[in-house]
Amino acid sequence: MELRHRRHLDSTGACTICGDGMENWVHMLFECSWTAQVWAGLIYYGFPYRLAHTIPLDSQALDFIAHAPTGLRFALWFLWVERNNRVFGKPSRSPYTIVRDILSFFQWWRETRRRANMFRDGARRDSSSKTVTWNPYCCKGMILHTDGSSMGNPGPSDFGAVLRNHEGAWIEGISGNIGIADNFLAEVVAILEGLNLALARRCTTLTCYSDSQEALRLIQSASVVNHVMGGLLMNIRDRISLIGNVRFFHVWREGNSVADILARRGAKE
Template sequence: MAEIDELSSWKWLWRIPAPEKFKFFYWTACHNSLPTRTMLHKRGMLNYDICPRCTTCPESILHCLRDCPFSRKIWLSIGFENINFFMEQNIFTWIRRGTTSGNKQMFMAAYWWIWRARNKLCLANEITPAAAVKIQIYNSASINSKVFGHQSTDVITEQWVSWHPEEGTAVIINVDGSSLGNPGPSGFGGVLRHSNGKWIYGFAGTVGISTILHVELLAIYHGLKVAWDQGYRNIVCYSDSTLSIQLIGRDVNPWHHYASILTNIRDLVKRNWSIGFKHTKREANAVADLLAKAGAAGTDAWTEFREPPPAAIPLLQADAARVMFARI
């Protein structure tokens, strides 16, 4: 009974960890009120209901956002390959499953940007390439994962976090990416430390105009490569990008926009050494964040730091002392 009441009151939808515009969009779709050509035709506002992209099928909500060849290609390329994903014919059930699944941030971002691409075609006669839509999806999912990934659906409580030293002899790598605009001037950075917090090596670099997910993955790749080149064989790599860590743990889809970077990372992982990947809060990733911002603001493709830059010293001291930082 409680579940039925929640469905009828739409509490499940308003508790989705997503921007308010996303929630309103899903609410409109669940009420079959998105202005697709099928809906406009039924209301006498158009004389036809054919999809403007494939020009073969009526443009229902599910066809527009999932089943049209253009949309389906995007879903497959970002990892939604299960045939059951394309079998559901009830828009309400499909949205509810997608927005409450383990991959909800990617689902919600894809849902939004596929619709945006459709509107550009219908309203401005502007064709958005599938590759450009995928970049927008990855960017949006990455940002929303950081903003909403740890949001509670009940009471938001204060958390205390600190740098994560590992017990034993493992070398700790903290990495981060920074994008001044997303897309915009972008860079990556990282730091290698012993488990007691002692500095080993730092790096930063710029890639010009790019996206946050791109540089988050590049930071991981360069961090692993530096560790290998310097002879370390027992490492733990921390990133505050949940999406990056998730992508590394999956099989590489050849259609993925960053398939080459992911393949390079996985090739490094397959070498004869011990690697662990862990997510960290951004407050516990301050040194890598500092270096990534320096990379984004700089002009050099690669900068190494044999000694810590002055601005990083107080951050390193706080990490070594396990200073706790509050986050909401």
């Protein structure tokens, strides 16, 4: 190396691989005839970095390497390791073998980075925020929240419902125990009792929120005659027709907290 020559540790300072030129950073990694074969092979096989106009001066070589794209640094590292192996007498490999190893490692790195980005993007989607509250000002008429719960599923079950005006102000609430049942039956009973509450208040336009997607699906499905809870579901439809204008929406449990509190109160009754 040039530094070894300046310190009188080498007689010529010439390249120990090709014998031509001073063995400085630029020569070792870019200009040596053996290194040039590797770069030519990389470019031939589609390596995405071109060096014709980027070879630095020797005084800038280390800074160039430090700020080079990651893929280019992979190639420089493989060249450096192979050159050290040759200098210290280890079995040498052909430029073609080095090209193959660099491209293989580069493809592995690019695929790993792609998968990591997919995982990161997926995590972002999974952790994205969801609206769990409700907006009273988007509704006309009265607003009904219902909830049912079962301790054991099946087990001791209870229901709760709260009726508000179109601005979200409290009108009336109800809660009660329905004995041993599963969670789904408790949700259906909560909706039925909530509709009864709205009818008692002479409601003609109602927006109903429940955190049971399955109950809402069945209430709005085409036929429930053969369902095990067909009688209850038909009673709910009768209440809907009596009220006149009823819309149902699913709400997350966090946005249904008042009805949930009433349902838990019903367990104590």
